[in-house]
Amino acid sequence: MNAAWIVFLKEVRENLRDRRTVLNTLLTGPLMAPIIFVLLINGMIARELEKAEKPLPVPVIGAEHAPNLVDMLKQNGIVIEAPIAEPERAVREQDADLVLRIPASYPQAWNKGEPAQVELIFDASQRDAQGSVARLQGILDAYSQRTGTLRVLARGLSPSILKPLVVAARDQSTAQSRGSMMFSMLPYFFILGAFIGGMALAIDTTAGERERQSLEPLFANPVKRSKILLGKLGATSVFALTSLLLSIVAFSLAGQFMPTEKLGMSLSIGVHFASLTLLTMLPLVAMIAALQTLAAAFAKSFREAQTYLSLLMFVPAVPTMLMSIFPFKTETWMYAVPLVGQQITITR
Structure with a gap:
């Protein structure tokens, strides 16, 4: 052998x-x-599916300045929580994933048809908060786009002028x-x-x-x-x-x-x-x-x-x-x- x-x-x-x-x-x-x-x-x-489906709690500072915006957030599954005294510190210490701040100048700019600014306070290094930030950002962007379209229509113009360039994304990835x-x-x-x-x-x-x-x-x-x-x-x-x-x-x-x-x-x-x-x-x-x-x-x-x-x-x-x-x-x-x-x- x-x-x-x-x-x-x-x-x-x-x-x-x-x-x-x-x-x-x-x-x-x-x-x-x-x-x-x-x-x-x-x-x-x-965890990701649960976060996407359940209501998202968001502390809102200055909610009284934008009642229409607050109502829209509630309709889209956002739970409006009481304002936080120090939002930046709360986010850094992970007491809150994100905070929405509406300044006092919001209603004046909104009524004039000018861009009305809101502040979204978050920590990009916190991976757990990224989904919540993207969700709220998407809701705000959709509200902004819809409002802009209505303003253009009220002036007798076509909403297409707001989009001079349309990007058709063709994702070639498979499952x-x-x-x-x-x-x-x-x-x-x-x-x-x-x-x-x-x-x-x-x-x-x-x-x-x-x-x-x-x-x-x-x-x-x-x-x-x-x-x-x-x-x-x-x-x-x-x-x-x-x-x-x-x-x-x-x-x-x-x-x-x-x-x-x-x-x-x-x-x-x-x-x-x-x-x-x-x-x-x-x-x-x-x-x-x-x-x-x-x-x-x-x-x-x-x-x-x-x-x-x-x-x-x-x-x-x-x-x-x-x-x-x-x-x-x-x-x-x-x-x-x-x-x-x-x-x-x-x-x-």
Whole structure:
């Protein structure tokens, strides 16, 4: 029997004996990420939909200066709250998402047919308030446009003069392409699953055997060290691939519980996606196993190897972060770059 095959079977059997490690590696890791992902996405979708449907409370300063505007806001689901003494401070300290201030000069400008200014006080850095600000801004813009149209009609003019330029927006995005923006972290989770799957065995077959003093007797056998290394790499790759496969299956099942269609998005994680992801990740799995084995082999102890491999797990996050911060046009050569090629293929 081939020596590499014997070493491969030995490492697989020894790793399977440690059932607790196997369960943590092949179940906890691959399953935890999809569960957390589903909970986060569902929570975000539910929150955004709830905020869009429920009445929006807005503190209004100077409501007595614009009764018609206040009535219009009430008709559009805005709950008028009592004025705040220090609106800027309240917004900065997140006591209020936004505040509408109507100055005393509003009725005079309005009656003259001049632009009447209102102040919308908010903090753009507060993501939680962005939806509320956009909602109120849209209502005010619609009211302004409608009033302007009525004023033009009262003067016997066509409302079209208010729009000398009409922009026809043609959005070419699809539900699936919009979904890929939200789920751009999926490749990282898959790569992380492969890292977790091979980590324990990569450490045990190198630094672990060195601590148990079983590595030297193995090298004393009349077998080429390349075959010993090949067997160890093969065993690490199998567990990394198994963990990856479980991650793909778990995310495929988790995708059925995410109501992405409510946001006009589509997440197609079916058999075709799973097969493509698995084929795309196969070369990377071998590279991950080799890097983990190499890093663990340089370690002088089991704990040191754990430190090295824990730091190595941050490497896959770099392409994901860079591609999120610095959008770029995909080039053909990028598909050949490890980590980057997988990120592009899976998300596109």
